Amino acid sequence: MPATTTDVDALHAAIGALGRSLGADTRDATQALYAPLHPADQPQRILRDLAYGPHARQVLDLHLPTRAPEVPLPVLLFVHGGGFVAGDKGGPGRALHDNIGRFAVEHGLVGATMNYRFAPEFTYPSGAKDVASAVAFLSVMVGVHGGDGTRIVAMGHSAGAAHVATCVATPELRTRSAGLAGAVLSSGIFDPSALWGEVSTAYYGADAASWPAMASRPGLAACDLPLMFVVAEHDPADFHRQAALVLADYVETRGQLPMCAIGRGHNHFSSPAHYGTIDDELSEQVARFLIATTA
Numbered sequence: 001m002p003a004t005t006t007d008v009d010a011l012h013a014a015i016g017a018l019g020r021s022l023g024a025d026t027r028d029a030t031q032a033l034y035a036p037l038h039p040a041d042q043p044q045r046i047l048r049d050l051a052y053g054p055h056a057r058q059v060l061d062l063h064l065p066t067r068a069p070e071v072p073l074p075v076l077l078f079v080h081g082g083g084f085v086a087g088d089k090g091g092p093g094r095a096l097h098d099n100i101g102r103f104a105v106e107h108g109l110v111g112a113t114m115n116y117r118f119a120p121e122f123t124y125p126s127g128a129k130d131v132a133s134a135v136a137f138l139s140v141m142v143g144v145h146g147g148d149g150t151r152i153v154a155m156g157h158s159a160g161a162a163h164v165a166t167c168v169a170t171p172e173l174r175t176r177s178a179g180l181a182g183a184v185l186s187s188g189i190f191d192p193s194a195l196w197g198e199v200s201t202a203y204y205g206a207d208a209a210s211w212p213a214m215a216s217r218p219g220l221a222a223c224d225l226p227l228m229f230v231v232a233e234h235d236p237a238d239f240h241r242q243a244a245l246v247l248a249d250y251v252e253t254r255g256q257l258p259m260c261a262i263g264r265g266h267n268h269f270s271s272p273a274h275y276g277t278i279d280d281e282l283s284e285q286v287a288r289f290l291i292a293t294t295a
Contacts, residue, residue, distance in 0.1 A: 008278065008279050008281070009265075011033060011279055013265075015033065015234065015265055015267050016233075016267075018030060018234075018267060019234070019267075020234050020235065020236050020267065020268075021236075022268055026268075027269045030269040030273065031096065031269060031273055033273075034095075034270065034274065034277060034279075035095065037277040037278060037279070038098075038099050038276065038277065039095075039102075042063075042098050042101070043066070043102065044063045044064060044101060044111070045063070045064040045066055046061055046062065046063055046064070046101065047061065048061050048091065048092075050062060050137075050141075052114070052133050052134045052136075052137035052138075053133050057116060057118065058116070058117065058130060058133065058134075059089075059114070059115050060077075060089065060112050060113060060114035060115070060134055060137075060138075061089055061090065061091075061098075061101065061113045061114075062110065062112055062142070063098070063101025063104060063112065063113070064110060064145055064146065065110075068146050069146040072143060072147060072148035073108060073109055073146055073147055074108075074109050074110070074148055074151035074152070074290070074294035075109060075110045075112060075142055075147045075151065075152040075179075076100070076103075076110070076111050076155060076290060077112045077114060077131075077134060077138060077152055077153070077154045078100045078101070078104075078112065078113045078114070078155050078156075079116065079131055079154065079155070079157070079160030079161070079163055079164055080097055080113070080114075080115075080158075080159075080160050081156075081157045081159045081187075081272070082118075082158070082159055082160075083158070083159055083200060084118065084127070084159045084202060084203035085118050085119050085200075085202055086118065087160075088115060089113040089114055089115045097272060098113070099272075099273070099275050099276040099277070100113060100155075100272065100275045100276070102275075103275040103283060103287075106276065107287045107290065109294070110142060110145065110146060110147035112134070112138060112142075114130070114131075114134045116131070116160075116163065117130055119200065119203035120202040120203070123203055123204070123205060124166075124204050124205070125166050125170070125173075125214075127159070127163030127166070127203075128163045128164075128165075128166035128167040128170060128173055129173065130163070131154060131156070131163050131164055131166075131167040131173075131177070132167050132173040132174075132176040135152055135154060135167075135176075135177035135179055135180050136178070138152055139152065139178060148294075149179045151294040152181055153180075153181055153182045153183065153184065153290055153293055153294060154167070154168070154183045155184035155185075155186065155286070156185060156186065157186040157271060157272045158188065158189075159200075160188075161186050161187060161188025161189070162216070164183050164188075165183070165185050165189075165190055165216035165220055166214075166216045166219075167180075168183050168219070168223055168225060169216035169217075169218070169219025169220045169222075169223060170216075171219075174223070180225065181225070181226070181293055181294055182225050182226035182227065182228070182289075182290075182293040182294070183225060183227050184227075184228045184230065184289065185220075185227065185228070186229075186231075186271055187230065187239045187271060188229075188239070188242065188243075189242055190217045190220065190242050190243075190246045191211075191212075191216070191217045191245060191246075192204045192211040192214055193211035193212045193214075193215060194215070194241070194242070195238055195242070196237065196238050196241065197236070197238050199211065216246075217249050218249065220246055220250065221250045221252070221253040221254065222253060226258075226259070226289070226292075226293045227250075227258045228259040228260065228286065228289045229243050229246070229247060229258060229259070229260040229261075230261050230262075230263060230271070230286070231243045231262055232262075232263040232267050232268055232270065232271045233262055233263055233264055233265060233266055233267075234265075234268070235267065235268050236268065239268070243260070247260060259289050261282060261285045261286070263282040264281060264282070265279075266282060
C-alpha cells in the first residue's frame with residue numbers, strides 16, 4: 001500500500017524530536033524507526049566482499065537486478081560514514097546499507113557499497129585513495145555483471161562524503177577514477193580548517209596548520225564533473241555551513257549553483273537509512289540526478 005503524507009510526516013516528526021545530536025542514542029533511535037521499513041530479505045542479487053585492494057577492508061558488495069540486463073547499466077557506488085574510524089557497507093541480516101544497493105537496482109542502476117580503511121591507522125587521504133581504487137576496480141570488472149564501467153556515480157555520506165569529495169577534487173585521484181561520471185556528497189566535510197566543532201585528528205592529524213591544504217573546496221569548485229550536494233534538515237549546523245562554504249566557492253568559480261537538496265525531516269542518520277523506503281522525497285531527488293548524470 002502506498003504511504004500517505006501522514007505516515008511520512010509522523011516519521012519526520014519522530015526524527016525531529018530526536019534533535020540534531022550525532023550521539024549513539026540518536027543514531028540507534030533513528031535506525032530503529034527505519035528498521036521495519038526495510039525488507040527482511042533483500043530482493044536484489046548481491047555479490048559480497050569483492051576485493052578491490054589487498055587490505056581486509058578494501059572490499060565492496062555488488063547489488064544486481066535479478067535478471068541480467070539487456071544493456072549495460074550505470075553504477076552507483078556508495079561510501080558509508082562513521083567519523084573516519086567506524087562504519088560498514090552492510091551485510092547479511094543488516095539492512096543498512098544494503099538498502100542503498102536496493103535503491104540503485106530499483107532505479108535501473110547497478111549498486112555497489114564499499115568499505116575503506118580506517119583512521120588512526122590510515123590517515124588523510126587514504127579514504128579518497130580507496131574510493132579511487134574502488135572506482136578503478138568497478139570500471140574494469142562491472143561489465144561482466146551488466147554494469148557500465150564508464151558511468152559510475154560515487155555517493156558518500158558524512159566521512160564517506162569527505163572521501164568522495166577529496167577523490168573528486170584531487171586531479172591525480174580523479175585520473176585514477178576514469179569511470180567516474182559524477183558524485184553525490186551528503187552531509188560531508190569539505191574543509192576541516194573551517195569546522196566550528198571538533199576536527200577528526202585521527203584522520204586529519206593534530207597539526208591545525210596542515211588542515212587548510214586538506215580542503216576539497218577549491219578542487220570541487222573547479223571540477224567539471226556533475227555534483228550534487230545534500231544536507232539533512234536536522235544535521236548539526238557544521239554540516240550546513242560546510243555545504244554553504246563549498247556552494248559559495250562553486251558559484252564564485254562557475255557562476256551558478258550545482259544541484260543541491262535539503263532532506264526535509266531528516267537527521268544525520270536518517271539520510272542514508274531512508275533510501276528504499278516509503279520516505280522517498282529526498283531519495284527521488286537523488287535518483288533524478290543519477291539518471292540525468294548517467295543518461
